[in-house]
Amino acid sequence: MSGYYPYGGSGGPAPTPPDDKGSTALRTVLLVAAIAGVVTVVAGLVIVLRSPDEYGLASNRDALTVQAQPDGKATGQPEQALFQAAPDVPPPLPQITPAPPMLPSTPIRIVVKRLGINAPIKSVGLAKDGTIEVPPPNDPNLAGWYRNMSTPGEAGPAVLLGHKDTRTRPAVFSPLFKIKNGDTIEVKRQDGTTAVFTVGGVEQANKKTFPTQRVYGTQENAQLHLITCGGTYDRRTGHYTDNIIVYATMTSSYRS
Template identity: 40%
Template structure:
C-alpha cells in the first residue's frame, strides 16, 4: 500500500515496526512503519527547568526522530509495511500527557501506547486518490498549506522548504488524513528568518481540535489526545508510526534545548490526535 525503500529488521533502538499492526476495516489492512532520523531543519521551543520557553536560534535545526550513527543529519525510512496484529490501546497506560502551557511536556515510557482517544472515533474515510491540502488549528491561530513529502534517492524523507516557513508537509507514503492509520505531518518551528508554521505547537493540549481539508471536499477533524516532548536519541517510533485501528494524526516538530554550536535541538514535540468528525466542505 505504501511504497518506499526497505532495509528490513528492527530499528537501531530495538523496535521492529513490522510487529505493530491494527485490526483491518473494510477488509483492508494498512501499515505505516517508518523511522525518522534527524535532518537539517529549523526548530524552536525549549524545556528548561521544567518550563517551556522559546529560544531563537541563529542556525537551522535538525529534524524529526532519533539520530542514526551513520546518518546524523538524515531522516531515513526503514522497513517495509506489512500486516500485523493490533495491540489494544485500552489495555495499556500511555503516559502521554495532556499537553499545553499549563502542563510541562515530558516523555512517556518507551513501551507506552499512544494516548487514549478523547471521543469515540467515527469510521475512517475511503481515501483512494485523495490529497490533503490545508491544515488548520484555531487554538494556535494556524492555517497553513500542506505539501506532499516523499523520499529522495538516499532514502531520506523530503522536508518542507526553509524558504516557506508557513509550509507544512504530509508524508505521502503513509495514510491520508481521515484514512485508517497514523497520518504524519511535519513542520518547522522556526527558520533563520523567524517563527515558522509549528512555532506554537507546544501550546496544544488534550481536547483541542485540528482540521485538515482534502481534495475530495471533505474536512476531517481530529481531537488531540495528548502531547509529549521526547529526546531525539529516544524517539518513540513505534508509538508514533505504529498501526492504529482508527484514523489518527501525528504532528511532529523540534523542541528542547537549542545548541548554537551544533545547530540542533535536543528533542521533538509530538502531538497525537484521533479522527473525531468528518464533513463536506
C-alpha cells in the same frame, strides 16, 4: 512631682518652682533611659524572630505550600503535563469516541484555529539519508505530509511535519507547544471533506530516543501525528535536541 499645686490652690503656700537646670537634666536622663529601653526590646525581638524554634514560636505554617488558585488569576493555570511512556506504548487517545475512518484522499490544508495555524500542505517523502524530508525553509508557512503513511482521515497514522522557525522568523508549527488535550485540528482534503481530529496527548521526545513505533506504528483508527522541533537549540549542530509530537484521533468529519 507629688505635692505641687498651682499658684493660689489649696494645700498651703505655693511651692518654689523647680530649678530649670535640674529639670532639664532630669528630662535628659529619662529620655535616654526610654530610648535605651526601646533599643533593648527591639534587639530582643530580632533575636527571637531569627531563632523561633529556640523560643517555642515556630509555626507549622512555614512548612505549608501555596496551592494553585482555582480561578487561575493569582498563580495562573498549571501547565498541561506532557505525555510520557515507553517507546512501544500506543499513542494516547482523547476521551471521546473515534469516528469511522474515511477513504484515502490527499491533504491540502491544516487549520488549528486556537493557535492561529492555517497552512497549505506539501507532500514529502524520504531524503537520501533515509530520514523524512521536511518542507523547504524558504516557505515558513508550509506543512509537509509524509506520503508513505496514511492520508489524514484514513485508517492508520497520518504524519504531518512543520518547522518551528527559520533563521529569520517563526514558522508554521512555532505555536504547536501550546496545544492542549481536547483541542481540535482540521485537515482539509482533496475530495472536499474535512477531517476533524481531537488531541489526546503531547509528547516531548529526545531525538536520540524518538518513539518510532508510537508515531509510525499501525493503528486501527484514523490518527494524526504532528511533529516539530523542541527542546534546546544546539548551535554546534544547528538542530534542536528534541521533537514535539502531537497525537490526535479523528472524531468527526464534514464536507467543505
